[in-house]
Amino acid sequence: MNTFEKIYEVVKMIPCGRVASYGQVAAYAGNPRRSRVVGYALHVNPDPDAIPCYRVVTKDGGLSEAFAFGGENVQRELLLRDGVEFTQDGRVDMEKYRWRPNF
DNA sequence: GGCGTGACTTATA
DNA sequence: ATATAAGCCACGC
Numbered sequence: 001m002n003t004f005e006k007i008y009e010v011v012k013m014i015p016c017g018r019v020a021s022y023g024q025v026a027a028y029a030g031n032p033r034r035s036r037v038v039g040y041a042l043h044v045n046p047d048p049d050a051i052p053c054y055r056v057v058t059k060d061g062g063l064s065e066a067f068a069f070g071g072e073n074v075q076r077e078l079l080l081r082d083g084v085e086f087t088q089d090g091r092v093d094m095e096k097y098r099w100r101p102n103f
Numbered sequence: 104g105g106c107g108t109g110a111c112t113t114a115t116a
Numbered sequence: 117a118t119a120t121a122a123g124c125c126a127c128g129c
Contacts, residue, residue, distance in 0.1 A: 003125060003126080022110075022111050023113090026112080032112070032113085033125090035110095035113095037126065039109065039110035040110075041110090042110060043110055064110040065110085066109080
């Protein structure tokens with residue numbers, strides 16, 4: 001399986017109400033240094049219907065500055081719709097909403 | 104195949 | 117705290 005497909009698989013396996021960081025996805029894709037490829041993979045986003053790129057955030061739980069699949073505002077709505085709350089800093093509470101496959 | 108770029112992360116100064 | 121370097125992989129030229 002190519003790195004891209006692995007990334008897609010990982011992103012698709014993110015449950016509702018949870019968010020994962022690029023590094024996390026990259027780590028589960030095989031190597032945490034693939035975070036860049038994760039960004040590119042979501043950038044091309046061949047299947048946005050199965051690949052909720054809005055559930056992928058930076059390590060700080062914040063959205064990428066270049067995030068523009070529809071608008072940062074849209075992302076906030078989608079995450080809120082999934083039950084994810086935002087902190088006053090406009091970031092996701094990674095301690096509570098970070099994707100935890102082991103948990 | 105090389106080079107530059109990019110939705111990132113980590114390490115070092 | 118910011119700045120810089122390196123690492124990884126895919127795409128376009």
